[in-house]
Amino acid sequence: MKIMHKILIGIFLSMVLIGCSQNLKKQKVEEIEKIKAGASETGNDLIFQFTAGESHNHPTFVIWVEDLEGNFQHTLYVTKSVSSGIWGHGELEPGKWKDKPGKAVRTASLPYWFHKRSDDYLPAIPNDIDAIPDAITSATPKSDFYLHTKSGMETGQKFRILMEVNQTWDWNDYWHNNKFPDDIDYKSSCQPALVYAVTMDPNSKLSEYYLNPIGHSHYSGDDGLLYTDISTITTALKIFDKIKVIVK
Numbered sequence: 001m002k003i004m005h006k007i008l009i010g011i012f013l014s015m016v017l018i019g020c021s022q023n024l025k026k027q028k029v030e031e032i033e034k035i036k037a038g039a040s041e042t043g044n045d046l047i048f049q050f051t052a053g054e055s056h057n058h059p060t061f062v063i064w065v066e067d068l069e070g071n072f073q074h075t076l077y078v079t080k081s082v083s084s085g086i087w088g089h090g091e092l093e094p095g096k097w098k099d100k101p102g103k104a105v106r107t108a109s110l111p112y113w114f115h116k117r118s119d120d121y122l123p124a125i126p127n128d129i130d131a132i133p134d135a136i137t138s139a140t141p142k143s144d145f146y147l148h149t150k151s152g153m154e155t156g157q158k159f160r161i162l163m164e165v166n167q168t169w170d171w172n173d174y175w176h177n178n179k180f181p182d183d184i185d186y187k188s189s190c191q192p193a194l195v196y197a198v199t200m201d202p203n204s205k206l207s208e209y210y211l212n213p214i215g216h217s218h219y220s221g222d223d224g225l226l227y228t229d230i231s232t233i234t235t236a237l238k239i240f241d242k243i244k245v246i247v248k
Contacts, residue, residue, distance in 0.1 A: 115224020
């Protein structure tokens, strides 16, 4: 009887543990944020699945569309700090930050996109260039998330999706605090913004695509060039583990 009693207790505990584990998994799935961005009602449906990496910590990023010749078409999504010019640490004066949100100049945040979208490079508050619709912006997702939008391109037309991501104060052995001691803009970025890309062919049988890094931006935003050597980039490559795009 004692042996049977122990067996029954063991079975009961196992069932409790399994149930707890399933509930935790279910809770994790339910916590994945879902964002819908809609500057356009045309083109193919795009569903992005972002999987946060071990270095993910409230990054700034933007997603946009180009034609196959590299001409900027339109922005699909941008984090709120960029669209509003209000950052987690506002600027008291050049090079000095306050411990609460406020206006700040961040020329190194997303320079590749800034230069692409406008000849009038005003990176501090991009809506000074032209208003960024509320429909394509939101607060930075805390972890994994889905983004549902439309390509804004003619249905069936090939196009490129690009993404630029930056995370402030992520020093490493190469991009360290004293590398450019007099460059204030560099100090708000550290490892430069990374640029990801993928070419989409809606007519292909392939329905899933993955964005991969193709280079980085200028470390302080002085130009709009793409620097293809990313051998000095370390933790910035781990902001996202995977960026998948499903096209419909």
